[in-house]
Amino acid sequence: MEAVMNLSRREQVIRKAAELFREKGYAASSMRDLAQKLGIEAASLYSHIKSKEEILRNLCFDMAAEFRKSLDEVESRNVSASEKLKLGIIGHIQVMAKDLTASAVFMNEHRHLSQPYLRDFLLLRINYINRFKAIIEEGIRLGEFKENIDTKLSVMTLFSSLNWMPQWYDPEGKIDSLNIGQQLSDMLVNGLKKQKP
Amino acid sequence: MEAVMNLSRREQVIRKAAELFREKGYAASSMRDLAQKLGIEAASLYSHIKSKEEILRNLCFDMAAEFRKSLDEVESRNVSASEKLKLGIIGHIQVMAKDLTASAVFMNEHRHLSQPYLRDFLLLRINYINRFKAIIEEGIRLGEFKENIDTKLSVMTLFSSLNWMPQWYDPEGKIDSLNIGQQLSDMLVNGLKKQKP
DNA sequence: CGTTAAAACTAACATCTGTTAGGCATATTT
DNA sequence: AAATATGCCTAACAGATGTTAGTTTTAACG
Missing domain, CATH: 1.10.357.10 (Tetracycline Repressor, domain 2)
Structure with a gap:
């Protein structure tokens, strides 16, 4: 249960990021914005994505x-x-x-x-x-x-x-x-x- | 020689800004980028524009x-x-x-x-x-x-x-x-x- | 030449940026 | 019960961000 569940949470992050990027644009979207949308801290995002x-x-x-x-x-x-x-x-x-x-x-x-x-x-x-x-x-x-x-x-x-x-x-x-x-x-x-x- | 020449330099700034915004997008364009394009310091921009x-x-x-x-x-x-x-x-x-x-x-x-x-x-x-x-x-x-x-x-x-x-x-x-x-x-x-x- | 206005400068500010390091808790697997 | 992995945390970094205050240079006009 490594790759499978990893994808699930990871894709959740990517999905929310897509919403954010669409609304505000990539450059105007901060990792802290994204984290807030997911109810976590910005640094925690890096368990799921590299950058x-x-x-x-x-x-x-x-x-x-x-x-x-x-x-x-x-x-x-x-x-x-x-x-x-x-x-x-x-x-x-x-x-x-x-x-x-x-x-x-x-x-x-x-x-x-x-x-x-x-x-x-x-x-x-x-x-x-x-x-x-x-x-x-x-x-x-x-x-x-x-x-x-x-x-x-x-x-x-x-x-x-x-x-x-x-x-x-x-x-x-x-x-x-x-x-x-x-x-x-x-x-x-x-x-x-x-x-x- | 206030309004006339003012416009000239001001519009020069706005024009260069337009080029920059087009290339990189508004959010990804910094005032320091813009200043560099004009050959001046970032703070100098504020003689011509408010923000x-x-x-x-x-x-x-x-x-x-x-x-x-x-x-x-x-x-x-x-x-x-x-x-x-x-x-x-x-x-x-x-x-x-x-x-x-x-x-x-x-x-x-x-x-x-x-x-x-x-x-x-x-x-x-x-x-x-x-x-x-x-x-x-x-x-x-x-x-x-x-x-x-x-x-x-x-x-x-x-x-x-x-x-x-x-x-x-x-x-x-x-x-x-x-x-x-x-x-x-x-x-x-x-x-x-x-x-x- | 002295005055005036425009346009540039330096220095600094508070805040925000992406990202790393290391640790703790929860849940799953052995 | 022990081991493992997952997800999140706090703290902190180095650098970039828009903007301000105050000062000096540049150029035009009387």
Whole structure:
């Protein structure tokens, strides 16, 4: 009973840290703040984690792995580009919805990682983005998407829309995450305007 | 020679602060960092500004005023909803492009404002967002936009796309800000997909 | 040249920062 | 019952933080 229970309390710490980092930002969150949220002293945290930054690393890289896994699955499907894009968007949103707090930290606080972790993280992210970009380019090549669109602009717009979601999405609200994914992909693929019949 | 030259040096400080806040985030930026960037001692900063937070307030509320002014002008036009939306988007992007650094701070660091400034800021922002929402709702009412879209989702997606721009847009690149505004509004209104002829 | 105002300086403050060392209590395992 | 491991404690560190008070340098104007 070493690794197992260790994880339990450790993950409790990391979870509360995620909440704190989301609310106040990583740099503005002190270890004493975190300790207080858990009802213990700051020094006691170090029985569970090696450093403040280790917590951030855990949050960021765990999320990155989830996103990657989701896209792996989508890419293996044999469907049209717009369908693939839609599935990618829905997958991304589902991953975020599973842990909105960690997602917000992943998005907003990763820059506080020190080297070489920051470099690694950014490489993972650019790789992920490029895989989406490839889907869009495929769609253009096959005549599904307009040929005059700027793919960089498109993919950055896509990611902006996706990544901002944790900031406004209310999981208790009437609209669920799958629905959001569907509407969002429809919006990006088909636009707001009514199609001419 | 009091107000005029005072502003000059003061604004120089605020500008450099904006750069710093953008790079490292407000909380992770120290007054000693800022002083170093200006080649002076930390204490000397206080000849020009009252506090660290005053700098942030200046940046956030000045940008807010610019956004507001831009939308005022658009709303006064007598055009269709999709045209109004397009003009609103282009205006927003032009304001951002005029000062990408301040825009990034405006977007990412406003949460470090203390009360009551934070409250005021958020009220300004929600007001601005609601004015865009009203344009979309008008478009739906007049049959220009699909009637089954979720306006909250739409407007948040719009803002996500807009606000993330300072993070990836390269002003030296081949695509200028007006062009971005046009493509972005086309993308959101008409979508990526080729229209059926 | 002397005056005045702006902008910088040095020195110091109280507080907060992440983190370490070493010890004590509780609960689980042997 | 003894041994072990887990979780927390207190005390303390070295350094960073925003900001102040008071002083000196720099530059412009009469």
